[in-house]
Amino acid sequence: MIHIKHSLIGEKTIQDLSHDYDLPEVTECLFLARGLNDTYVLKTVEDNYIFRVYRKGWREEDAILFELEAIEFAQHEGIHSSIPVKRKDGQHLTKIEAPEGTRFGVMFTYSKGERPEITEENSGRIGRALANLHNATDKFKPSTSRGYELNVNHLLKAPAAIIMKRLGHALTEEQETLLHEAVSKVKEVAENKELSYGFCHGDFHNFNFHLHDGNLEAFDYDCCGIGYRAYDIAVFWWNLKNNYPQQEKTCWRSFLNGYESVRKINEHDKKALPYFVAARRIWFMGILAANEDVWGRAWINGQNMNHFFGQLASDVKYFEEQ
Structure with a gap:
């Protein structure tokens, strides 16, 4: 068969x-x-x-x-x-x-236009767009179940378990320890009841926009759900760190300024942002590990493992310095 x-x-x-x-x-x-x-x-x-x-x-x-x-x-x-x-x-x-x-x-x-380049101006636009989406969906009450929420289990526990199951053979003892340490530190922050919680796009960065005549239009809500709004904000920072490191500082500041020109970010959410960057890393690695029929297994090698855990180590070091 x-x-x-x-x-x-x-x-x-x-x-x-x-x-x-x-x-x-x-x-x-x-x-x-x-x-x-x-x-x-x-x-x-x-x-x-x-x-x-x-x-x-x-x-x-x-x-x-x-x-x-x-x-x-x-x-x-x-x-x-x-x-x-x-x-x-x-x-x-x-x-x-x-x-x-x-x-x-x-x-x-079909969203007209092209993917927006990462510039300070466009980062501000995207920040304003996310704030507008959060404002618009504050009262969203779905009639059907998403089947998950963007919470500790979905972002941390489940992907960490998948990473250990699928990639455990490729990890060193130090990498396993680092993964568990990162999950523990992010989980501690995410359990703060003061964090904003509501509808999230789940993948809000320039790869999921088209810009046409100065107007942004979003698409690909495939990772949406009810969850931490700080996570939704941090996804853009994660994208900058991964794909535009030379522009990270200026464009992240522009994104935050754009967001806060529409909707203020409370202090609890602000402090949680770097932790949710780490959560995004863990979630994304879990997605890669769980879906071999999409990406295969060729990417599971020492170079990629060292890159991922090097980023995670930097995250944990940042947490400890705060």
């Missing part, structure tokens, strides 16, 4: 599925990206659209409906995002009977 983990649906099938939507004539369907989900772009005589096929076992039906409900709630409150498009039957989800089981597809509007 053949076991299929993650099939790739052909473009012709996706284009055929588009007939279930009230779209202009589709002229072309292109496979855009493979990851935790598969993404296609549908080109029509008028606009482009995005069709996302959620991976089996990654997001169940209720979790996807939570995501879509949150996007529509935020849109109603004035937030600019790529939004879901309903089918002709009024439903959001398209069921796809794939070899590995039922998968769900969702059509989204």
Whole structure:
């Protein structure tokens, strides 16, 4: 018996599925990206659209409906995002009977423009956009369950357990000790009842935006959920540290200034920000370790382990100096 983990649906099938939507004539369907989900772009005589096929076992039906409900709630409150498009039957989800089981597809509007460069100006824009999203969703009360929250278990305990299970053979004793120490220190801070808690995008950085005529539009709410707002803020800092280290200080300051020009960050959240950068590192490593069908195992090597744990060691050292 053949076991299929993650099939790739052909473009012709996706284009055929588009007939279930009230779209202009589709002229072309292109496979855009493979990851935790598969993404296609549908080109029509008028606009482009995005069709996302959620991976089996990654997001169940209720979790996807939570995501879509949150996007529509935020849109109603004035937030600019790529939004879901309903089918002709009024439903959001398209069921796809794939070899590995039922998968769900969702059509989204296409965000015009390009990914914004990391500059001080754009960092301020993104900070303001996140503050506006937090303001807009303060009263969001979902009717469906996401299945998880962006809490200590989701960000720390579960990924740390996965790291030890999948990567334990590749870790030194010192690295194992460091991982447990980092989890303990972040957990202690995250248990502060004064931390802000509410709807979070979960992946708010320039890779998930398009900038068009000076306006930002967010997309990819796949990691959203109810959780620590400080974590949602810290994700941008994590992205700067990982991908734009030379611009980290100036752009992080610009991002915070932009955020606080719209919504103030309380002192408890501010003090927690570096701890949530470490939480993001641990969560992300857990995602890599848990999804071999996406990334394989070639990345599990001494160089990458040393890089990750070197960053984590810097985080822990910073905690101890405070």
